[in-house]
Amino acid sequence: MYVGGLPGKVMNFRFIKEGEKVATFNEFNLSEGILKALSLMGFEEATPIQELAIPAALAGKDFIGQAHTGTGKTAAFGIPLVQRLQADSKEIQALVVTPTRELAVQVAEELNKIGQFMGIHTLPVYGGQDIGRQIKALAKKPQIIVGTPGRLLDHLRRRTIRLDVLQTVVLDEADEMLNMGFIEDIEAILQLTPPERQTLLFSATMPPPIQKLAQRFMKTPQLISIRAKEVTVPNTEQFHLVVEERQKFDVLCRLLDSQSPELAIVFGRTKRRVDELSEALSKRGYAAEGIHGDMTQARRDAAMRRFKEGVVDILVATDVAARGLDIGNVTHVYNFDIPQDPESYVHRIGRTGRAGKSGIAVTFVTPREIGHLRVIERGTKHKTMKMAIPTMKEALEGQQRQAVDKLIKTMETEDTTYYQSLAAELLSEYEPTLLLASALKLLTKEPDTTPVKLTEEAPLVAKRNFSSSRRSAYNQRRFGRSRRSKR
Ligand code: ADP
Numbered sequence: 001m002y003v004g005g006l007p008g009k010v011m012n013f014r015f016i017k018e019g020e021k022v023a024t025f026n027e028f029n030l031s032e033g034i035l036k037a038l039s040l041m042g043f044e045e046a047t048p049i050q051e052l053a054i055p056a057a058l059a060g061k062d063f064i065g066q067a068h069t070g071t072g073k074t075a076a077f078g079i080p081l082v083q084r085l086q087a088d089s090k091e092i093q094a095l096v097v098t099p100t101r102e103l104a105v106q107v108a109e110e111l112n113k114i115g116q117f118m119g120i121h122t123l124p125v126y127g128g129q130d131i132g133r134q135i136k137a138l139a140k141k142p143q144i145i146v147g148t149p150g151r152l153l154d155h156l157r158r159r160t161i162r163l164d165v166l167q168t169v170v171l172d173e174a175d176e177m178l179n180m181g182f183i184e185d186i187e188a189i190l191q192l193t194p195p196e197r198q199t200l201l202f203s204a205t206m207p208p209p210i211q212k213l214a215q216r217f218m219k220t221p222q223l224i225s226i227r228a229k230e231v232t233v234p235n236t237e238q239f240h241l242v243v244e245e246r247q248k249f250d251v252l253c254r255l256l257d258s259q260s261p262e263l264a265i266v267f268g269r270t271k272r273r274v275d276e277l278s279e280a281l282s283k284r285g286y287a288a289e290g291i292h293g294d295m296t297q298a299r300r301d302a303a304m305r306r307f308k309e310g311v312v313d314i315l316v317a318t319d320v321a322a323r324g325l326d327i328g329n330v331t332h333v334y335n336f337d338i339p340q341d342p343e344s345y346v347h348r349i350g351r352t353g354r355a356g357k358s359g360i361a362v363t364f365v366t367p368r369e370i371g372h373l374r375v376i377e378r379g380t381k382h383k384t385m386k387m388a389i390p391t392m393k394e395a396l397e398g399q400q401r402q403a404v405d406k407l408i409k410t411m412e413t414e415d416t417t418y419y420q421s422l423a424a425e426l427l428s429e430y431e432p433t434l435l436l437a438s439a440l441k442l443l444t445k446e447p448d449t450t451p452v453k454l455t456e457e458a459p460l461v462a463k464r465n466f467s468s469s470r471r472s473a474y475n476q477r478r479f480g481r482s483r484r485s486k487r
């Protein structure tokens with residue numbers, strides 16, 4: 001990792017060796033209330049980005065933070081925000097801008113946890129939620145607002161949110177906001193904040209428009225960049241599977257049957273894809289639901305809740321809908337459609353293998369997309385293992401294993417007293433193997449071949465290794481529309 005100036009401005013980087021030291025939160029002179037909250041949240045030591053970002057933010061400096069997904073960027077800005085804000089003030093003192101509603105909710109939740117003993121309250125505001133309700137919630141005087149650009153601008157123009165005494169602005173996932181076409185909204189928001197404010201910007205990549213934004217709106221920002229040796233998530237086993245577009249769905253079902261994931265996310269390229277896939281999976285008897293940008297907030301919230309609670313065990317999502325979401329315990333990620341680029345690949349598979357747990361990621365590649373897979377592998381410096389399409393037999397065996405597990409668990413944990421005399425009676429009458437085999441067949445969800453209909457997606461054919469800054473233009477040409485209109 002290194003600390004230095006904005007690329008092209010200051011060229012001195014201070015290198016810090018990975019693992020050089022581990023900072024505990026006690027080293028930052030934080031209030032007792034914050035330390036107590038962090039310990040309740042289970043945080044023991046600072047992550048590398050937190051170690052560097054917290055002191056810089058506490059000192060009131062502007063900086064750009066670059067670190068991979070899942071490295072604790074929220075607390076990296078959240079802890080210093082809570083520390084510096086005045087709990088007794090009833091004014092909005094900090095603003096966090098995020099690309100999606102889910103992220104706004106998630107960031108607000110984390111900030112509320114950090115601030116729980118400090119009297120610091122955070123409110124999320126986003127499109128799709130009743131504005132009247134938000135105005136009512138604003139009357140309770142939160143000190144921090146987390147919001148999506150459009151809705152924030154709406155409130156600023158109605159003057160239901162005023163930023164006269166704003167101390168800090170945080171732009172979270174700035175490159176994603178750029179991809180979604182929010183850059184002008186962000187500029188408009190920044191222009192409505194006091195010029196002496198502190199500005200923090202988090203971005204996985206630094207395309208020219210983000211650099212320009214930083215030069216225009218930040219005061220000699222430091223670059224705090226954490227470069228892990230591996231770009232990918234080390235705890236995830238990564239596979240790819242070559243499959244014709246037409247066969248993808250049956251292959252997905254076989255994988256689900258043979259691997260029987262506890263919680264899985266299936267990524268589709270477009271909103272239509274997500275709708276069709278979640279419907280097709282439900283038709284075949286899987287507990288699946290989809291989330292994407294066109295669904296009402298209520299539906300997305302409900303789907304997320306059911307997924308977190310395990311009522312639904314397969315979440316089908318577009319990149320944007322799943323971006324930055326922190327969902328624990330995801331065991332499997334299936335890239336039903338290959339991601340556009342290495343960064344989105346890393347974001348997708350970063351949904352699994354979190355917090356030291358291992359995960360499995362399988363990427364579907366059509367024969368024409370093999371070149372594109374290589375581009376991703378070069379970008380992540382990690383070769384994925386080729387796996388064979390599971391056979392019908394393997395799918396059935398996976399489901400049988402599940403049935404046997406259920407049976408044994410029932411035997412070990414449930415009271416079956418009232419079934420035992422009936423069992424004895426049946427056993428005296430029938431051949432035991434036949435009897436048990438029939439019971440297992442009943443318990444097994446046999447591979448289902450209910451016909452389903454999916455619209456084909458055009459393959460992503462790699463012509464050249466494009467950089468992320470060219471990505472939007474590339475998509476525009478390729479699909480004739482922007483990313484924003486697709487998701
Ligand atoms: P990012 O924004 O970098 O993708 P998040 O802020 O969403 O990452 O954090 C990912 C997960 O790690 C969250 O569940 C968060 O609560 C947890 N986390 C953050 N910092 C720490 C820490 N210092 N110790 C343990 N867990 C942490």
Ligand code: MG
Nearest residue numbers: 073074172324
């Ligand atoms: Mg984040």
